[in-house]
Amino acid sequence: MSYSNSIKSLIDIQDLNITFDEDCVKQGTFKGKACKYITGTLTYNPTHCVKCGIENKNFTVFKNGTQLSRITLPLTGVSPTYLLLRKQRFMCTECNTSFTAKTPIVERNCYISKNVKVQVMIKSAEAQSLKSIAKDCSISPTTVQRVINEVAVHLKPHHTKLPKHLSFDEFKYAKGAMAFEYINVLNGDILDILNRRDNFAIKIISL
Numbered sequence: 001m002s003y004s005n006s007i008k009s010l011i012d013i014q015d016l017n018i019t020f021d022e023d024c025v026k027q028g029t030f031k032g033k034a035c036k037y038i039t040g041t042l043t044y045n046p047t048h049c050v051k052c053g054i055e056n057k058n059f060t061v062f063k064n065g066t067q068l069s070r071i072t073l074p075l076t077g078v079s080p081t082y083l084l085l086r087k088q089r090f091m092c093t094e095c096n097t098s099f100t101a102k103t104p105i106v107e108r109n110c111y112i113s114k115n116v117k118v119q120v121m122i123k124s125a126e127a128q129s130l131k132s133i134a135k136d137c138s139i140s141p142t143t144v145q146r147v148i149n150e151v152a153v154h155l156k157p158h159h160t161k162l163p164k165h166l167s168f169d170e171f172k173y174a175k176g177a178m179a180f181e182y183i184n185v186l187n188g189d190i191l192d193i194l195n196r197r198d199n200f201a202i203k204i205i206s207l
């Protein structure tokens with residue numbers, strides 16, 4: 001396996017357009033804490049201009065400098081690890097605008113890798129505190145909460161029909177506030193937990 005592919009395998013990056021040179025791993029500090037920086041390059045030949053859509057023939061779109069992004073990766077060993085990604089910039093001669101190379105390892109305008117987001121979700125399912133997840137994933141507790149909220153939107157259940165046999169329960173979850181949960185009796189699956197137990201929440205929010 002080449003050096004570049006070994007690094008990619010180590011940090012779980014599959015994007016073929018990202019490469020690593022030898023000596024790409026450096027020790028450093030971030031916000032006063034020791035960390036590792038791994039420098040990589042993202043480049044490719046775009047088939048079209050992403051702004052005007054013109055096909056890239058005879059250098060209609062040409063490479064024009066790079067832009068450096070710092071992306072938080074999962075820990076390697078015991079150190080917070082950051083990918084310093086040199087992203088290719090492109091210039092389109094047709095519409096005279098520039099754009100930056102994209103990679104599936106990170107969402108647009110986001111500076112933590114998708115692998116970190118997955119790690120947050122796995123840890124949150126283990127009922128770890130925000131602070132503890134933040135520490136393990138080298139991000140702030142606010143970012144942990146944001147990732148959980150983002151994913152929760154997609155996971156929100158929309159039951160078109162309820163099972164034949166339901167069981168209900170309510171429990172206290174914060175200073176006197178009561179939550180309402182409903183369960184499929186046959187298989188024990190929790191269908192949802194609502195942060196309210198009034199008629200409105202049960203009839204409207206749960207469906």
Ligand SMILES: [Zn+2]
Pocket residue numbers: 049050051052053054092093094095096097
């Ligand atoms: Zn263009």
